[in-house]
Amino acid sequence: MEKLTKSDLDRYDRQIIIEEIGRQGQEKLKNARVTIVGAGGLGSSVSMYLVAAGIGEITIIDGDSVSLSNLNRQILHGESAIGKSKVESAIRRLKDINSDIIIKGICDKVTDDNVLALMADSMAIIDCLDNFLTRFILNRAALKLEIPLFFGACYGFEGRVSVIIPGKTPCLECLLKSIPPPEKVPVLGATPGVIGAIQATEVIKYFIGIKPTLAGKLLLYDGKNNMYETIEISRDPDCRACGTSHGRRNE
Numbered sequence: 361m362e363k364l365t366k367s368d369l370d371r372y373d374r375q376i377i378i379e380e381i382g383r384q385g386q387e388k389l390k391n392a393r394v395t396i397v398g399a400g401g402l403g404s405s406v407s408m409y410l411v412a413a414g415i416g417e418i419t420i421i422d423g424d425s426v427s428l429s430n431l432n433r434q435i436l437h438g439e440s441a442i443g444k445s446k447v448e449s450a451i452r453r454l455k456d457i458n459s460d461i462i463i464k465g466i467c468d469k470v471t472d473d474n475v476l477a478l479m480a481d482s483m484a485i486i487d488c489l490d491n492f493l494t495r496f497i498l499n500r501a502a503l504k505l506e507i508p509l510f511f512g513a514c515y516g517f518e519g520r521v522s523v524i525i526p527g528k529t530p531c532l533e534c535l536l537k538s539i540p541p542p543e544k545v546p547v548l549g550a551t552p553g554v555i556g557a558i559q560a561t562e563v564i565k566y567f568i569g570i571k572p573t574l575a576g577k578l579l580l581y582d583g584k585n586n587m588y589e590t591i592e593i594s595r596d597p598d599c600r601a602c603g604t605s606h607g608r609r610n611e
């Protein structure tokens with residue numbers, strides 16, 4: 361277990377004085393390793409807050425490069441990064457925020473074939489994607505590796521967040537029975553800012569052990585009407601990913 365340094369105590373001072381965090385909590389964050397899948401709108405918000413908060417090691421995965429139409433919401437990247445890989449641009453920005461963090465970048469698309477190898481060393485997966493096909497791949501990997509999955513999604517002014525703890529909560533496929541067809545998703549830039557910040561808060565709470573969390577719940581955010589609602593979600597016993605008749609329990 362890595363201890364806090366003098367510089368850590370200074371950098372994270374405002375966080376350490378939060379009663380629920382303290383030095384112990386900060387040390388837990390320093391020893392956490394997470395994988396962020398997607399360096400877009402959600403990935404921008406999540407990665408910057410987690411790096412700033414002192415999560416010890418962060419791997420960020422994205423196979424795309426930066427384009428002009430990304431810039432309304434993907435605040436990791438600026439105009440000077442257009443045409444460059446998102447991962448390269450993300451690492452440069454994140455290192456500038458906090459050079460004490462181990463930041464690894466993987467410029468690749470997550471697939472059924474590579475997901476387990478990519479996530480094997482991680483203590484948590486953070487879903488910052490914009491498509492459900494890859495989300496379902498992450499969900500099954502989280503179940504197999506028995507590590508939590510922090511789900512986040514945006515659509516226009518609206519967003520969703522949930523925390524999936526394998527063996528304890530319903531999984532993403534319990535929540536969504538089928539994969540919605542791919543489409544160009546409308547997004548107000550501030551929506552992934554809000555949703556990513558909530559995901560980052562849940563990740564920090566998970567590692568420190570603060571409750572209540574969104575484990576087993578779905579947060580519905582409606583920015584247009586300024587409404588937040590949290591609903592309980594239930595496990596589908598016939599779920600193709602985690603259900604007793606199909607899932608890993610029979611493997």
Ligand SMILES: [Zn+2]
Nearest residue numbers: 531534599602
């Ligand atoms: Zn399930």
